[in-house]
Amino acid sequence: MEALIIATADAFDAMTDDRELTLKWKCDSCGYAPGNDERPDVCPQCGAQKRRTYRQPKTLDGAIDELRRGAGTQFHPAVVKAFLTMIERDGVKTDV
Ligand SMILES: [Zn+2]
Incomplete structure (x- = not known):
């Protein structure tokens, strides 16, 4: 039982x-990490398209x-x- x-x-x-939602977003192309809890679809620094890897x-x-x-x-x-x-x-x- x-x-x-x-x-x-x-x-x-x-x-x-x-848990995946609480992970900090970080660009794996240039390493850019926003200081807030932003989860951009496109990296504001290098313009790389970011696929949302976390599941809803x-x-x-x-x-x-x-x-x-x-x-x-x-x-x-x-x-x-x-x-x-x-x-x-x-x-x-x-x-x-
Ligand atoms: Zn980037």
């Missing part, structure tokens, strides 16, 4: 992970839907139920 709980929490964590994190609702969909297959339904009950009760802390 413990493993099932951890698997569910892990999956949820991965779904809502926004799923919304909380999206992650919850994903858990619901996986209940009974990917995740244990009782664990998902308890997890969602906990989220409803306590909310989710998005700050780390």
Whole structure:
């Protein structure tokens, strides 16, 4: 049961992970790094096109839907139920 709980929490964590968004943007062509949290599509210094390499994190609702969909297959339904009950009760802390 413990493993099932951890698997569910892990999956949820991965779904809502926004660590990539907190990484500082840096141009890999010239090394330019803006002093703020800017994420330009084109490097203002060398003009290199920057592909957005980070993926958009799923919304909380999206992650919850994903858990619901996986209940009974990917995740244990009782664990998902308890997890969602906990989220409803306590909310989710998005700050780390
Ligand atoms: Zn550059």
